[in-house]
Amino acid sequence: MEQNSLAFKQKLQAFEARIARGEKIEPGDWMPEEYRSQLIRMISQHAHSEIVGMLPEGAWITRAPNLRRKMVLLSKVQDEAGHGQYLYHAAETLGATREEMLDALLSGKAKYASVFNYPALTWADNAVIGWLVDGAAIKNQTMLAQCSFGPYSRAMVRICAEEGFHMKQGKEMCIRYSQGTARQREMLQDAINRWWWPTLMMFGLPDEKSTNSEVLLRWGVKTKSNDELRQEFVDEMVPEIQALDIVLPDPDLYFDEDSGNWIYGAIDWDEFWRVVRGNGPCNKERLAARRAAHENGLWVREAVAAYAARQKGTQ
Ligand code: 3HC
Numbered sequence: 505m506e507q508n509s510l511a512f513k514q515k516l517q518a519f520e521a522r523i524a525r526g527e528k529i530e531p532g533d534w535m536p537e538e539y540r541s542q543l544i545r546m547i548s549q550h551a552h553s554e555i556v557g558m559l560p561e562g563a564w565i566t567r568a569p570n571l572r573r574k575m576v577l578l579s580k581v582q583d584e585a586g587h588g589q590y591l592y593h594a595a596e597t598l599g600a601t602r603e604e605m606l607d608a609l610l611s612g613k614a615k616y617a618s619v620f621n622y623p624a625l626t627w628a629d630n631a632v633i634g635w636l637v638d639g640a641a642i643k644n645q646t647m648l649a650q651c652s653f654g655p656y657s658r659a660m661v662r663i664c665a666e667e668g669f670h671m672k673q674g675k676e677m678c679i680r681y682s683q684g685t686a687r688q689r690e691m692l693q694d695a696i697n698r699w700w701w702p703t704l705m706m707f708g709l710p711d712e713k714s715t716n717s718e719v720l721l722r723w724g725v726k727t728k729s730n731d732e733l734r735q736e737f738v739d740e741m742v743p744e745i746q747a748l749d750i751v752l753p754d755p756d757l758y759f760d761e762d763s764g765n766w767i768y769g770a771i772d773w774d775e776f777w778r779v780v781r782g783n784g785p786c787n788k789e790r791l792a793a794r795r796a797a798h799e800n801g802l803w804v805r806e807a808v809a810a811y812a813a814r815q816k817g818t819q
Pocket residue numbers: 545546549550551553554557584587615616617618619637638641644667705706707708709710713714715716717720730780
C-alpha cells in the first residue's frame with residue numbers, strides 16, 4: 505500500500521488511535537511495515553541476548569561452590585533458555601522464521617546485548633550478573649510489559665516474574681560476599697568494577713544518539729526513553745551498592761540534590777561500539793559456542809522434521 509495514499513494514511517491514523525487508547529496490537533492486525541520490522545529487530549535481538557546470556561554463567565555450573573548454588577544457577581540458566589524461546593516465538597508471530605533469526609545471529613549479522621561479551625572470571629561475577637545485569641534487564645523488561653504489541657507484552661510479564669528470582673539470588677550472594685573475608689570482599693569489588701559500565705550500556709544509546717527510540721516511543725513499543733530507564737536504574741542501585749561498602753568504578757559519580765538523581769560519569773561509547781562490532785573480550789568465543797551448539801543440534805532438528813513428515817504422510 506503506497507505510504508502516500510489516502511488509504512494508508514487512514515489506516516495509520518486508526519492504528520495510532522488504537523495505541524493511544526492503550527489497545528494491544530495483535531499479529532493478525534493491520535500494522536505499518538516499520539512497526540513490524542522494528543519489532544522483529546528488537547524482539548529477535550532480545551531473544552539472541554537471552555540465549556548468548558546463558559554462556560557466561562553456564563560455564564560456572566560445574567564449578568558452583570555448593571549444591572544449593574549449583575541448583576539455583578542451573579535453574580536460572582534454564583530460565584534464560586526459556587526466555588529465548590518465548591521471544592523467538594513472539595518474533596515468529598510477525599513473520600520472521602526461526603532459521604532467518606538464527607542465521608542472523610550465527611553469521612554475526614544480528615546484535616545481542618554487548619554485556620554478554622565480557623568474561624565471568626570468578627564466582628562473584630555470577631553474583632554481580634544476577635544483581636546488576638538481571639536487575640537492568642528487569643528495569644527494561646518491566647517497561648516492555650506495557651508494550652503495544654500483545655505477544656511481546658505478554659512474554660515480558662512471564663519473563664519479569666522469573667527475572668525477579670534471578671536478581672534476588674544475585675543480590676543475596678553479593679550481600680554474603682560483602683560480609684565475608686577480605687578476599688571475598690575484594691572479589692565482589694573487582695566484579696562490580698568490571699560489570700558496572702557494560703550494565704549501563706544495556707539501556708541503549710543516549711537518547712540523542714538513539715536511531716530507533718523515536719519510532720519505538722511514538723508507537724508505544726517503549727514507554728520510556730533509554731536515558732530515563734538508565735537513570736532510574738542508577739538511582740536505585742547506587743545507594744544499595746554503597747550500603748555494602750563497595751565503591752562504584754565512577755570517580756565522577758555524585759548526588760544532585762536538586763534533581764534527586766545520582767549523576768554518573770561519561771559512558772565509553774567507543775568501547776561499546778568496539779564490543780558491538782565484534783571486538784569485545786569474548787565475542788568470538790560466544791559465537792563459536794552458539795555455532796557449535798547449532799551444529800550439535802542438527803540431528804535433533806532432522807529427527808523432528810522426519811517425524812513430522814512421516815506424521816503428515818500417515819494423515
Ligand atoms: N548491546 C548491543 N547492541 C545494542 C545495545 C546493547 N546494549 N544497545 C543498543 N544496541 C544497538 C541497537 O540494537 C541498535 O542497533 P540495530 O538498529 O542494528 O539493532 C543500535 O545499537 C542503536 O541503539 P538504540 O539505542 O537506537 O536501539 P534501541 O532503541 O532499540 O535500544 C535496547 C536498545 C535498549 C537493547 C532495546 O532494543 C531494547 O529494549 N531491547 C529489548 C530488551 C533487550 O534486548 N535486552 C537485552 C538484554 S536481555 C537480558 O539481559 C537477559 C537477562 O536474562 C539477563
